[in-house]
Amino acid sequence: MARYVCVSLILFALVISVPLVFAQTSASLSGVVHDPSGAVIPGASVTLTEPTKNLKLQTLTTDDGLFTFPALQPGNYSVSVEMAGFKTVVKNGIILETNQKQSAGTFVLEVGEVSSTVQVTADSGQLQVKTRTGEQAEVVTGRQVRELAINGRNYLDLVKVVPGVVSTGNYQVAGPGGFGDISINGTRTNQHNLTIDGATNVDAGSNGTQHVALNMDAIEEFQVLTSNYQAEYGRSGGGEIKITSRSGTKDFHGTTYLFHRHEGMNANQFFNTAGLDNKSRPLYRYNYFGYNLGGPVKLPKNLLKDKLFFFWAQEWHKQLVPRAAPQQVRMPTTAEVSGDFSLTRDGDGNLIT
Template sequence: MKRSYVLILAVLLALPLMPSVFGQAQFISGTVADQSGGVLPGATVQVIDQMKSALVREMVTDDGGRFQALNVQPGVYTIKVELTGFQTLNLSDVKLDVNAKLDIGKLTMKVGEVATVVSVTGEIPMVQTNTMEKSFFVEQKQVSELPMNGRNWTALMRTIPGVTMNSQSNLGLTFNGVETLHVGGGRGSQNNFYLDGTPNLDVGDNQSQYTQPSIDAVAEFRVQMSTFNAEYGRNSGMVVAVQTKSGGSSFHGSLYEYGRNDWLDAVNPIQKRTPDPNDREKQSLNRHQFGGSVSGWIPFPKLSSSDNKRLFFFYNREMTRQLMTP
């Protein structure tokens, strides 16, 4: 009976991970070679998440010395390569962005004992030659530090060349609408939206998202403008891929409250010029956005322990209350 309960609990814990595991479009690829340039088949390649200190993928190079780690979540990784007769190679600080097809190029191994470790810091080429797409990336620092009216992450789309919005303000209670976003003069209903690798666009109207994450839950996002890969289709506009945050090997949490009140607002300068004093009153506004987040790892017998953390979580909850009169 206890085993049944453990199995049911394990399945329930795994269900939230299913979309992120099978829907990810990112991968890391490369080639392993010796100092003379000859390829090395049969080398063991491990992809290790630096934030979680967890092994994500393990594979063996093919006859051409190539490897490819598929369905990897965005993050910072260490690539560890081992082969008998060669020194172990550690390539650290390899950053994988959302929807990125990252080719780290050739990894050169030196002849020597496997116990000898050569550590190298990752230097990723600025131009990726394995894709023809035109895209723009908005990273974590921009998401967390740029000001946004209404705390709606779609406001950051204004920073991307070629994207326009026909709304003057993001201050509202309808957060999931995306019909005001246009790229290259196209319609707002021609765009595709993805959340953690899964489609996030209401196919009924093509103008709203199924789920609108809080800005505190968004890690980064990428906007692809043209020459999409074959995996994308359906709509001819831009492809917006949003990646949410994930837990790490330590626990973190936050609480926040953002308030706006007409007591601190000035009168509209246009209203000041109206002859009727009754028209010079300030617009009433009382708005509060509050919430919090918590993240970390999940202890589970024989699966995730303090020495071998393998289950992680991130939870965010945000609410908005607004009283606004004309």
């Protein structure tokens, strides 16, 4: 009994937390349904599906023929519209990005049997035309994040592929720094914000560093809002960088990896070999290794089957970062180690008494 109560409380906490998380990074999808004459069709049944997460949502068109699905996560969706006396229309390939307000366009139902289906593929060019908002944003998808050759596995390096963004940061070394080296559309380097799943990840004391550095394999989407974004992003006057973390799917998937960098794979500098001393290559050793695993949560009696997912990722960094100049450190003498400081001198050479 106690175990059942504990499981029930955990599930309840997960259920009430889902809307809060969705509200921070969610997208929305809307559209309108017409008949062949152009008149709106109220009361049509609209079904939204996302196969990888086994998601299925339903709604009805309003008196104006409109439908809306709020609080959606990034993904590849399909919309099906049914109405008695009309053929069913299915539109596939509707891609939603983080926090995007997307229009699925107009669904024109042809007269016929409901059992007849008209398959339509969403026009990618039409989806790029923003009719619901005037904000300017660029998105780097999760696949691009994982496949782009990012030298130091620092996601801030991704801003360099976004138009209007100037970055002077050197992100060859992992860590939370470098946030103060970014300027978006000419704004100051301390005037932008970065959120992970809707929570601010910027040190408010300096506006130049982050609290945590997220593992790149745990990123679902990386989005940069450069201008004309909505009032809800009111913390900073510059751009808004939004990161959405990955989720599991109905199938188990995992990855292990090692990213290795070593001076033995680098060419030596010209002036190191031009002289008589023939200097060796500078030390350059970085090892980033980790794993991730995602999939469905298996509960007794198939409870919440294909509706509850998990994703877990860990990464470790072992890196050698040599100093640009030698550092002198004074080591204790044998007498000092034994507790005798009678011959110890200060920085000016005077005996310490």
